[in-house]
Amino acid sequence: MENSYDPVKIEDGVQDEFLSMSADTSAAAVGSINLGATNEFDGPVVQEKSAHPTALFFTLCFKVATLLTYLLCGWFSNDAFVTVFVICIILLAADFWTVKNISGRLLVGLRYWNHIKEDGTSEWMYESAPSTIKFSAYDKRIFWWTLYATPLVWGIMTISAVIGFNLKWLLVTACALTLSGAQLYGYWQCSKDQQTQVKAMAQGIILQQGMNVMTNYATSAVGMQSVV
Numbered sequence: 043m044e045n046s047y048d049p050v051k052i053e054d055g056v057q058d059e060f061l062s063m064s065a066d067t068s069a070a071a072v073g074s075i076n077l078g079a080t081n082e083f084d085g086p087v088v089q090e091k092s093a094h095p096t097a098l099f100f101t102l103c104f105k106v107a108t109l110l111t112y113l114l115c116g117w118f119s120n121d122a123f124v125t126v127f128v129i130c131i132i133l134l135a136a137d138f139w140t141v142k143n144i145s146g147r148l149l150v151g152l153r154y155w156n157h158i159k160e161d162g163t164s165e166w167m168y169e170s171a172p173s174t175i176k177f178s179a180y181d182k183r184i185f186w187w188t189l190y191a192t193p194l195v196w197g198i199m200t201i202s203a204v205i206g207f208n209l210k211w212l213l214v215t216a217c218a219l220t221l222s223g224a225q226l227y228g229y230w231q232c233s234k235d236q237q238t239q240v241k242a243m244a245q246g247i248i249l250q251q252g253m254n255v256m257t258n259y260a261t262s263a264v265g266m267q268s269v270v
Contacts, residue, residue: 093178094148101145104137130214138221149181152232168231192222
């Protein structure tokens, strides 16, 4: 049976509902998510497919456009470095602004921002939506996969530029790697779920490697005894 739930919408005029990652969850909430859409389980929900296709499109669009511009124009036109550099920087800036200010809030309910205190010092704030807000699994999956994949791709491009002594193109890849890495770090700090998953994955890898070492050692010991 199909459900026709309205997607969660984030509006600037709605009461803040984000929760700080550095404070107790019982503290005053900040942010902006509309809690109007509810179902029989008394919890705001979104539809299974993309709840915000426009935001999802531009989340992918600027990343793909930057990579294609770098690959096609950079590899096939060495004389167009200045033009390609300017276009890539504009696309990277557009992607950073879109993901930081729009995509994160709409697709996964996360945001981070810099708070200037009264004494003039600054502090980074990492916040997430309440657990009662249910976001589209499709949106979340695409958002996190692109967030993890983008720094990896630009890291490979940076290494290729260094190996090939293409130092001028290293400016483009370094900027892209820095901005995409900053995005990943900011949203990773916001999401307890992602931190838990990464820690669990790391522990699983370490445990698996330990088991492999113990198995190999036991096999070797048994083989030596049989030879003796």
